[in-house]
Amino acid sequence: MGKRRSLYLSFLLGPGAFWLLMFFVVPSLLVVVYSFMERSSSGGVIWNVSLEAYAKLFTFDPESLFVNDFVVIFLRSFWWAVLTTVACLLIGYPLAFYIAQQKPTARMILLFMVMIPFWTNFLVRTYAWKFILNNNGLINTVLSSLGMQRIPLINTPTAVLIGLVYGSLPFMVLPLYASIEKFDYTLVEAGQDLGANYFRIFTRVFLPLTMPGVAAGCILVFIPAVGQYVVPTILGGGKVAMLGNILAQQFGAALNWPFGSAIAVVFMILLMAGVLIYFAVEREEEAV
Amino acid sequence: MTVQHAQEGSLTRPTTTDTYYPPQKAGSLLLTWGKRLLWANMIFSFIFLYAPILVLVVFSFNDSRFAAKWEGFTFKWYGELLSNDAIISAFWNSIVVAVLSTIIATLLGTMTAIAMERFRFPFRKTYDGILYLPVIVPDIVMGIALLAFFALALDWINTALALPSDSALRPGLTTVIIAHVAFNISFVAIVVRTSLRDFNKALEEAAQDLGANEWITFRRVTLPLIMPGILGGALLAFTLSLDDFVITFFTTGPGGTTLPIDVFGRIRRTISPEINAISTLMLMMSIVLVIASQTLQRRRE
Numbered sequence: 001m002g003k004r005r006s007l008y009l010s011f012l013l014g015p016g017a018f019w020l021l022m023f024f025v026v027p028s029l030l031v032v033v034y035s036f037m038e039r040s041s042s043g044g045v046i047w048n049v050s051l052e053a054y055a056k057l058f059t060f061d062p063e064s065l066f067v068n069d070f071v072v073i074f075l076r077s078f079w080w081a082v083l084t085t086v087a088c089l090l091i092g093y094p095l096a097f098y099i100a101q102q103k104p105t106a107r108m109i110l111l112f113m114v115m116i117p118f119w120t121n122f123l124v125r126t127y128a129w130k131f132i133l134n135n136n137g138l139i140n141t142v143l144s145s146l147g148m149q150r151i152p153l154i155n156t157p158t159a160v161l162i163g164l165v166y167g168s169l170p171f172m173v174l175p176l177y178a179s180i181e182k183f184d185y186t187l188v189e190a191g192q193d194l195g196a197n198y199f200r201i202f203t204r205v206f207l208p209l210t211m212p213g214v215a216a217g218c219i220l221v222f223i224p225a226v227g228q229y230v231v232p233t234i235l236g237g238g239k240v241a242m243l244g245n246i247l248a249q250q251f252g253a254a255l256n257w258p259f260g261s262a263i264a265v266v267f268m269i270l271l272m273a274g275v276l277i278y279f280a281v282e283r284e285e286e287a288v
Numbered sequence: 289m290t291v292q293h294a295q296e297g298s299l300t301r302p303t304t305t306d307t308y309y310p311p312q313k314a315g316s317l318l319l320t321w322g323k324r325l326l327w328a329n330m331i332f333s334f335i336f337l338y339a340p341i342l343v344l345v346v347f348s349f350n351d352s353r354f355a356a357k358w359e360g361f362t363f364k365w366y367g368e369l370l371s372n373d374a375i376i377s378a379f380w381n382s383i384v385v386a387v388l389s390t391i392i393a394t395l396l397g398t399m400t401a402i403a404m405e406r407f408r409f410p411f412r413k414t415y416d417g418i419l420y421l422p423v424i425v426p427d428i429v430m431g432i433a434l435l436a437f438f439a440l441a442l443d444w445i446n447t448a449l450a451l452p453s454d455s456a457l458r459p460g461l462t463t464v465i466i467a468h469v470a471f472n473i474s475f476v477a478i479v480v481r482t483s484l485r486d487f488n489k490a491l492e493e494a495a496q497d498l499g500a501n502e503w504i505t506f507r508r509v510t511l512p513l514i515m516p517g518i519l520g521g522a523l524l525a526f527t528l529s530l531d532d533f534v535i536t537f538f539t540t541g542p543g544g545t546t547l548p549i550d551v552f553g554r555i556r557r558t559i560s561p562e563i564n565a566i567s568t569l570m571l572m573m574s575i576v577l578v579i580a581s582q583t584l585q586r587r588r589e
Contacts, residue, residue, distance in 0.1 A: 008502065009407050016400035016473050017415070023470040024422055024430070027437035031429075034436055044439060091336075094329045101326075110330075112582065117337050119581075120574040121531045123548055124567040127555045128340035131347070131355065134559050138343060141356040169337065198319065219424075227426025229534055234555055244428045244534075251432050251538070261436070264429050275424075 035261035043255045053262035070246065070263070077243040078270075080157075081225035084164040085172075088221050089214065091165075092172035096213075099173075100180040111177065118170035126163055126234045133159050133235070155237035163231040168224070172217040179213025215278070223271060243267060341571065348564035355559045365565035375566065378550035381461060385536075385546055386529040389468035394522040396469070397476025402510075404477070405484040422474040430471065431538035438463050438539060459541030467539040468529045475528060476521035483517025484510075520584050527577050 035053050037045035057070060099110045117125065132138045133153040140150040153159055183206065191201040207214075229244030238245065243263070250260030347355065351362035369375055403409075404416065422430065438459050446456045491513070495505040533548040540549060547570070554563050 005407075009403055009409060012399040012403040012407075013409075016396040016403075016477070019396060019469060019473060020418060020422070023434065023437070023466055025418065027430075027433035028425075030437050030440065031433045044436075044443075091329065091333055094326050095333045098326045098330045112578070113334060114337075115578050115582070116575055117341070119527060119578045120341070121548065121567075121570045123531075123533055123551050123555065124344070124570050125341070127551075127559075127563060127567055128344045130555060131344055131559045131564065132340055134356075136354065136356060137559060138347075138356045141354070145357070166336070166340070169333070198322075223424060223426055227428045229428050230552075244426075247428055247432055248538075251435055257436065260432060264432060268425070268429060271426075 031261045031264050034257055035265045037258050039256050039258050041255060043257065045257055050258070053256075053258040056259055057262050057266065069241075073241055073243060073246055074267075077226050077228075080161060080164060080242065081222050083161060084168055084225045085218050085222045087161075087165045088168050088172035089218065092169060092176055092217065093214070096173050096176035096180050099177055100183075114170050114173050114177075118174060122167055122230060123234075125167055126230055129159065129163050129166060130154065130234055133162075154235060155239045157236075157240050159235040160232050160240050160242075163235040164225050164228060167231060168221040171220040171224075175216035175220060176210070176213040179210045179216075183209055219275065219278075226271065227267070344564050345568045345571065348561060348568045350561055350564075352561070355561055355564070365561045366569075368562060369565055369569070372562075374545075375547070375550060378545045378547045381545060382530055382547040385461060385465050385468060386526050389465045389472055389529045390522055390526045392465075393469045393472030393525045394476050394518060397473045397521060397525070398480050398514075398518050400473060400477045401480035401484055402506075405481055419474055419477055422471045423478070427471075427532075427534040430467075431535045434463075434467050434470070434535065435538040459539055460544035461540075463539045463541070464536050464544055464546065467535050468532060471532075471535065472525040472528060475524050476518075479521035479524060480514060480517045483514045483520075487513045516584055516587050520581065523577065523581050523584065527574075527581075530573075 034045050036049055036051065038048045038050040038052065040046045095114075099107055099114070102110060130137070134140070135150060135152070135154060137154070139153060144150055187205050187209070188201055191205050196204065226242075227244050228242055229248055232238075232240055232242040232245055236242075236245075247260055247263055247267075250256045250263065254260075347358070348365060349361050349363065350358055351364070352359035400419065404412070404419070442457045442459065445451075451457065491509055492505055495509045496502075500508065531548065533552055536546050536549055537552070540546070547566075551563070551566055551570075554560070554566075
């Protein structure tokens with residue numbers, strides 16, 4: 001590489017790299033450092049190395065195992081994210097398949113109809129459900145005008161799960177559609193010529209070839225769902241908390257930054273481990 | 289012998305109807321039911337996606353304080369929005385943040401994309417990974433990391449400059465813009481890299497063979513060809529910035545209220561026809577943005 005060329009490269013790369021280093025990498029490392037510090041009750045940390053935060057997170061008192069909020073919330077967040085991903089896949093896969101089968105004009109319109117919610121503000125979409133489920137919301141207003149008892153719908157796990165699926169569905173459909181659209185249908189004919197039935201063609205040919213879309217969709221749904229803050233706050237009212245709520249709480253009202261940092265570190269390690277295992281398995285399958 | 293054309297959506301090629309093939313018949317029965325199920329799922333999905341939004345829009349015209357009881361048509365909630373100073377100023381803050389962060393992120397993201405696609409350098413693979421991280425990391429984690437970082441950095445600056453507490457630097461619109469650029473660089477870089485990968489490198493080589501230097505080649509050949517990609521990236525960055533709540537929530541301070549921050553404060557408390565009206569306007573804005581992005585995409589293809 002000539003001198004001029006390497007100068008040109010550093011001009012191109014420098015500003016972006018500086019920004020990412022300064023305002024993404026350094027803050028992330030700072031969280032790791034903070035997790036090993038002592039708590040300052042006025043926010044921030046006291047610069048003394050301490051394992052207090054991790055001790056608090058990993059102290060399992062067998063008697064209070066399922067009373068310990070943090071453990072429960074960790075498990076709940078991951079479990080709900082799994083449920084959300086599965087629900088989105090079950091609705092989204094057939095939907096993407098259906099759209100991909102339409103004539104170009106119909107396909108364009110349907111795709112456009114998936115994109116509008118995709119681009120619509122997440123707060124607005126979450127509020128729409130609050131409007132429906134609230135105690136003075138649409139369902140309860142209708143019920144009471146029919147002379148029936150109001151039912152508590154908001155601030156329940158169901159409300160949060162509906163909100164999670166509703167918010168995530170477009171993120172599942174679009175990557176799925178992209179990979180289903182690329183599918184080469186002559187492979188189905190090949191399968192039929194070889195005597196395979198539809199079920200076999202689907203499981204042996206169609207599903208494996210659209211797997212990249214499934215993977216992309218699952219990652220795009222799962223990761224934001226585990227870390228959700230808006231949905232459990234608006235539709236769970238803080239009563240059905242998820243990881244995002246305890247993170248916000250530790251950095252906010254509770255003023256325990258080291259503990260909040262430790263939660264974030266463990267959370268990121270679990271997520272990264274999940275993604276890495278996923279890709280390792282994927283690569284092995286490709287090799288076979 | 290009549291040839292029946294395969295219907296849209298069937299997996300079969302055109303088949304003859306007057307010959308009896310038992311396995312196919314069983315298969316096509318399955319297909320008919322499969323198609324009905326697919327159709328039903330599609331209808332269900334779109335009702336699920338649109339019913340809540342439509343309800344929201346309809347009730348923004350409801351002439352009643354009680355949000356969900358229909359009492360007649362009115363535009364008054366929209367009128368009240370226009371005279372609500374808090375909302376108007378939050379709206380302008382959002383526009384300022386989105387415009388500035390989009391300009392900076394598009395510039396830096398495009399430069400990064402060119403460096404990644406046209407150069408080989410040490411630690412390129414590592415940097416490639418780092419570049420994807422802001423897209424994958426949950427926004428709440430990036431939010432608290434930036435909160436911790438800005439608190440520390442501003443504290444250091446204030447101490448170093450010995451600023452009195454009334455003129456001390458605090459989080460606000462500037463920190464929000466910095467944070468938005470930090471996540472948008474990655475999104476822009478990803479979009480622009482796709483368009484750099486798609487086009488024929490021979491065009492650039494041809495320009496250089498004809499004596500154009502790197503700058504002329506870039507301005508006359510590369511830039512026009514990747515322009516739709518850059519605009520697509522900018523549009524994405526603009527939308528993400530305009531819509532962002534979580535990262536803004538953790539990086540903002542006094543005087544740095546954006547529209548989503550204002551709206552969050554309201555919807556957390558209650559439901560009301562004003563919120564329905566703001567939501568409807570935000571929805572309209574999104575639809576305009578989708579149309580813009582789709583038009584761009586068509587032009588790119």
